[in-house]
Amino acid sequence: PPVVYSRCVDDSLREVVKKLRERTNMYKERAIDPYATSPEISPPVSKWTPVMFCQLVISKFPSFPSFQSNTQYRRYIAWLTVVSVAFNYNIWFTPVRLVFPIHTPVTIPFWIIVDIIVDIVNVIDVVLWQPRLQFVKGGDIIKERSLTNIIPFDLLGVLFGFSAVFRLNRLLRIESFFEFSDRLESIMAKAYIWRVGRTTGYLLFMLHLNACFYYMASEYLGINSSKWVYNGQGTAYLRCYYFAVRSLINIGGLPEPGSVFEICFQMTNFFVGVFVFSSLIGQMRDVIGAATQGQTYFRASMDGCVAYMNMFYIPDLVQNRVRTWYNYTWDAQGMLDESELLETMPLVMRTAIGVDINFATFDKIALFQGCDKQMLVDMLLRLKSIIYLPGDFVVKKGDIGKEMYIIKGGEVQVVGGPDNSIVFVTLKAGCVFGEISLLQSAKDGGNRRTANVKAHGFVNLFVLDKKDLVEILVHYPNSQKVLAKKGRKLMKAKGPAAAKAEEDKKKGLALFGPKPPTPKLARVFGGFGKGGFLEKLKVQFSNSILFFSHNRFIWQKATYTIEISDRGSCFSPTFLQAAQAKENTGNK
């Protein structure tokens, strides 16, 4: 047996050999059958089928690629409108033409002309539009074509006489009407208007059909043969439609049916009226209900909240603020909680909406410059929208920072001083605040708010939780570093020390700027002031000096005096002038 010096090394080597062997086998297998280990590639089919041939021919023509472009989609809907007008012509006029005596030698040429125009529309649709359309159905892109509904059976009229019966196959194009209706709804801002119109159309069409049946029944029984049938006076269609309205809507006041046929017809009408009409009217109520559903929900929420506040004797001032918040939120965004709507959507849709609405704003935020774009998208998805009323404190100095804010609309003010009367800065839409304490660690109280931030007017904010930010940053270490660095810089620039100086400056306390530290030389002598050895140190130089001014080192050859005192050090004015002149010439 082989000598084993180290069991651990031996085991590791064996493991490596095993893995290498597995890898070699996998590659061997792949070399023999490329599809066995790559199920995502479907093997090519070698045999040509007629369907494949048709697909190849059609693919040579330009097709609408699933309506990626909005203009293309709108153009398609415009075309569908024309097709649906053609369909409506057929569905409304065919029964009338079949029943009422409106095909006269005078009118027939007109009917033929309109029929031809409508048929041309259908032919263009079926032959030119439909084959180029791609519908995604059940995950597959399929091409829809049906030629049956445009076969010109009308030509049989040459043999059997002109009749609308040969146009019945055109009614099979009902799909195009539903297609039009669906697509129109999808682009309308107030789709319920179209739904109400469509349901009204269904009601009118039912009455229209009933009018045709009534005329047919009257003709079958003999016009004016009894009190119940149409008496042949006035405009036939109008009289019959009037009968249908009274009969189907169960208004009553109709002549009593006498014969069995009349009674059966009338009874059927009543039943249809009760079932079909009531369901259509119910549908209409649903459509209108759905359209005002949001408003009803808002009213119910606000009433519930007001009732609750009254029950617990909440002061009027607070109640008014709550009411104002409800009204403003509803007016501003048409819903109380946007996230409720987005939560029901799949992630991909939420991302699309979030990116579309907010990415441009996000991308411009200085704090996030240099961060991963994907990280910004992740952040967009975690944002919550919130509205503050005028004067509300969004952030209070000294509180623990658990959220940061991005201004969506309105303004906030960073305030301080007594009564928070000093406005340090006003931040507008697209600005970020609350990030300083969020980006600092809890060590040394770095996570405390460094200033008060107040809503100036109504303000709409996006809130990002620290928890969410941390969760996101785990996946983006580089962005984490960028943000941490920016956080430290911000803390230096705007943190407690800077904020104090700013506050003092605004208050007018630091008229001459902050007191500089005691110079080194003076410190050697125990410093200035009462306990110190020095009152004032005056040094005269007649040599060169390298000094630092306006962020630059300046080399100056001159005679000058430096006075060092309790209030800091100062150069003689002549020297400062000379230094300034030198600096301006660019001689550094």
Ligand SMILES: Nc1nc2c(ncn2[C@@H]2O[C@@H]3COP(=O)(O)O[C@H]3[C@H]2O)c(=O)[nH]1
């Ligand atoms: N301290 C300070 N904060 C500011 C200033 N301008 C904007 N702010 C914001 O006010 C916020 C208060 O809370 P944070 O300290 O978390 O983060 C702060 C900054 O985002 C400023 O000049 N000073």
